[in-house]
Amino acid sequence: MSGLPRVRWATVFLGALAVIWLYPVVWTLTNAVRSSADIDRAPWDLSWPPAIGNIGEAWSRGQLAAALANSASVTVMTVFAVLALSVCGAYSLTRLRPPGRAVLFLIVLAPLMIPTEVLVVPLFSIFRTLGLINSLPGLALTNVVANVSFATVILAGYFRTIPREVIDAARVDGAGRVDVLLRIVIPLGRPGIGAVAVLVSVSTWNDFGASLVLIQKPDAFTVQLALSRFSTFYSTDRGLTFAGMAIAILPPLVLFIVLHRSFIQGLTAGAIRR
């Protein structure tokens, strides 16, 4: 797009890089359906026919069904809570007039500087007092705290593009704040809300650090915890390990393939607009 003469070697070079980039992913997915003996014999082959048995075995031995259900419930709780908080919060910050709006914006922004890693110890201690260790809602709560600021900032960017005149006209016609939120802001902000939902669900699904600290009972394990435990236990059974990894990466991968435009738009909107 730089308007300069295009060179074809760039495409060739990018094609080669693309192969290197995709190889680890494709390799994981194909090794998931190969027998361990076959992988040991020729680790870099892509073999056929698939040995579907791995998936079933990884599923039962790694207790992945339970782990998937746990991850799904944490993700759903987190996404709904983050959306409810950040939609209302961004609406207030951009299209309403709370007192001290600039300061409020900074307060919402500040947590972006404070990673969970810095607070795990006091959080663990507080959660222990509240009885939230090994609790899926508790884990969802930490994910809400980790995601709500950036979700609010991204949504604020989207909501700012909604013309004030539309909102003012509705208010003059007697619409209340909630009417405006439900009838104007949410419908017009839908692309942003969708992007935030996708980003938050992927980041929650992939979370490892917080769950490692807060979840210790195997029956509350998330997929990532089950996988980290599993790949240590069965590291010699490579087919099985790859099957476990494939199961863990597929949900976000599929979500990304289906929604990759809105995913990337949400991220770049958040990163570029300051």
Place this chain on the structure above:
Amino acid sequence: MITPGTAVAFVRRSRREGAIDLLFLAPTLAILGCFLAYPLVYGIVLSLHDTKGFDLTNFVGLGNYAHAILGDAVFHRALLNTVLFTGAAVVLQTGLGLFLAVLVADVKRGTTFFRFVFFVPFVLASVAVGAVWKFLYAPYFGIVPTVGSALGFDTLTVAPLADPHTALWAIMVAFLWRFAGFNMVVYLAAIQGLSPEYYEYARLEGASRFQAFRHVTWPLLWPATFTLVLLTTLGTLRIFDMVWIMTEGGPSHATETVATDIYQTAFRFLQVGYAQAMAMILLLVILGFAVVEYRFLDRRAEAVSS
């Protein structure tokens, strides 16, 4: 017409209105207050105390900090590793991201495809990425022995993650693979937002491709560079997942980062107050870097956008 009376009524009403407006933000503020601000304050308290399990015992003032800064070789190593790793991540991720973005922006067809491919690793869980790269780095079986043997080198037993000299940089490669796509995507969006007129002008002036990049693209992309440097710094100083999965900080602390050190100190050795002192030092390092980068880089970013 507005009489003084209605003006007062208006101000008074709008104060109540403002409070109602604030209600929409209140739940977010409450959550952040309870589970971010309070843990932060409690964390400071913890870091100033000796602890038994997770209970406070004696107030020791800055003793934990002094010990971490003056007398803990592992923490020094962790801090050094973290800062080195972050510096390398900033330079390499930004550089590779920009390189890829410039190439992808120039491709006639397939821009979306390439953007997709380079971004894919970003959505994969760190646990899975770490596990895959552990396999790639395995001796006998991994990519180094395989490619090395194919080229005729004696590399069958090479295990990058087991060697203290290479382990950190082996993790860096996996990290780069995972995150370069993010930087590319941000740069690509910025490049696609640049007006073609600049290049028209550069071409008329007889600028070469490289000169056009050096004097047009690079300065105009400065706001994106600033954002990416800041985001990469904040995201990498906290690095835990990939390191923990791939090496747990070993061999012999060669890949120890501050976050892995905090985790082990708190949850394996149960030195809770001391671990929190290290966490507070990490937070200060993060804030320090953020402030310095903001000071030095933002001015140039503003110069560009004005």
